Amino acid sequence: MSNTITTSTVINPGQWLGMLGGGQLGRMFCHAAQSMGYKVVVLDPATDSPAGTVAEKQIVAAYDDANGLAELAAVTRVVTTEFENVPAASLKQLSSGCRVSPGAAAVAVVQDRIAEKAFIASQGVPVAPYTEVRSEADLEQAGSHLFPGILKAARLGYDGKGQARVTSVQEAIEAFAAFGKVPCVLEAMLPLREEISVVMARGFNGEVAVYPIGQNTHVNGILATTVVYPGQISETIQSQAKQAAINIAKGLNYYGVMCVEFFILQDGSLVANEVAPRPHNSGHFTMNACATSQFEQQARVMAGMPLGSTQLLAPAVMLNILGDSWFSPESDEYREPAWNEVLALPGVSLHLYGKSEARKGRKMGHINIVHEDFNVVLANARKVSDILNLSQVL
Ligand SMILES: Nc1ncnc2c1ncn2[C@@H]1O[C@H](COP(=O)(O)OP(=O)(O)O)[C@@H](O)[C@H]1O
Ligand SMILES: [Mg+2]
Known part of the structure; x- marks a missing residue:
């Protein structure tokens, strides 16, 4: 197999596509790719993941396991992911031999609400009024226009998890403590x-x-x-x-x-x-x-x-x-x-x-x-x- 893969390399049916993550999105990807004649290799820590059980090959390893990632790169030259909390460092490791899409840099932005909001706004797209929260002091200084608001953990939230609706600075401080004082954004509750x-x-x-x-x-x-x-x-x-x-x-x-x-x-x-x-x-x-x-x-x-x-x-x-x-x-x-x-x-x-x-x-x-x-x-x-x-x- 040639080691060089560029953005114009075409992978034909019959070859392997790699998926980081074994959830339902990966499973539906497998079905679609397989129906086009591709073979899919899935990396996921679980032995019975929804995608791993339908892929041609599954690698059971943590998402940041260097050996597991190396095994993935030995099977396929193209890798994607099905969840946003994939370690950006893993995508980076894979990118030395594989074409990884989306790339580590793009994923790193959108998996962190602080970077994500700033980036979206920088593209001229309106976002909710918000402030970054790294300490209680950030909340004490938050303007009244952010209340009632929602405190959202910057990382790892989904399906409404890692979020608290707050009506006052005091409530926000309590929610911030309950989240373990991880970096957050506080955004205004919008109508x-x-x-x-x-x-x-x-x-x-x-x-x-x-x-x-x-x-x-x-x-x-x-x-x-x-x-x-x-x-x-x-x-x-x-x-x-x-x-x-x-x-x-x-x-x-x-x-x-x-x-x-x-x-x-x-x-x-x-x-x-x-x-x-x-x-x-x-x-x-x-x-x-x-x-x-x-x-x-x-x-x-x-x-x-x-x-x-x-x-x-x-x-x-x-x-x-x-x-x-x-x-x-x-x-x-x-x-x-x-x-x-x-x-x-x-x-x-x-x-x-x-x-x-x-x-x-x-x-x-x-x-x-x-x-x-x-x-x-x-x-x-x-x-x-x-x-x-x-x-x-x-
Ligand atoms: N600023 C806001 N104002 C009003 N409702 C919001 C706001 N932010 C989130 N919500 C509500 O909470 C839901 C989940 O928030 P979201 O930021 O999409 O987190 P998740 O990662 O859980 O999807 C949204 O779909 C919306 O219904
Ligand atoms: Mg959402």
Whole structure:
């Protein structure tokens, strides 16, 4: 195998693609890459990870294990990741022999909310008013415009974890102590009208492909639904959000699939919230509703292939399935959800992540509902929500 790999090297089907991380996003990547004829090697510390169990090869090692990373680099020349807290140092080690996308520098920015917010703002994209918090003194000096606010740990937060809503300096100081005084950002609580996200891909030649915008609803800090019916959001907001995402990706020298979460405020203005350096839960609708799924797109980018069409084939709703659906709402008894009733509905596709144990609050899978008539999509989404006891948010 030649040692030199450049940004124009094309990896053909039959060759290996490498994935750092074995979660559900890695699993769906495996399925997409394998259906194109690629072989996938997954590195993850667990022996039974959702992605590791479907990959052609799994390396069981910590994400920062130098031997495990060397073994990965011996199998494949191209590596991507499926979670944002991958140690940037691991990406750096891999980059000496492999083409790593996204690169260590881009991931390092977006995995730290302090660096991320400053970077987004530097690209001319508005963010919530915020201040960096490294000490109690930073909170004592925080302006009143940041209250009520949200204190967010700078690193390792997800699904609303590592966050506290605070109404006063005193509460913020208590939350900061409860987080172990790790670096944080304090940002003003904004009046949200809507949450949307832009999933996009950028290839090594700078080519970009942007998916239709999804409208997201969260329950208890976890994404519950994504609705994709473009007529519901103004053209102006759609193009502003797409252009902002493209600017962020370019500014980061980003290669791969990326998601930017935005808030639309009550006054109609747009604020960027955070960037995910990977396919995103709010992009799962692309698996059934778009010409190319976000996971196929991820494989295309890393292989140096042309990007696929992001065209929306029909309106869609994505419903996340948490472990709660396995517990009877009456008796709390553990039992299998009524999949047969779900799958009897037109336009419904089931995606489960192969996790053996359903726990409350744990992401187990999702359902995509796609139909040319948006009213049918909505009606069936409500029926699925009933059958699986999901929060009725539509
Ligand atoms: N500044 C804010 N104003 C109002 N709501 C917010 C703000 N920041 C976060 N939220 C709410 O909390 C959710 C989770 O916050 P986010 O920063 O996206 O963290 P996570 O990493 O957990 O996704 C958001 O989707 C939004 O509903
Ligand atoms: Mg978020």
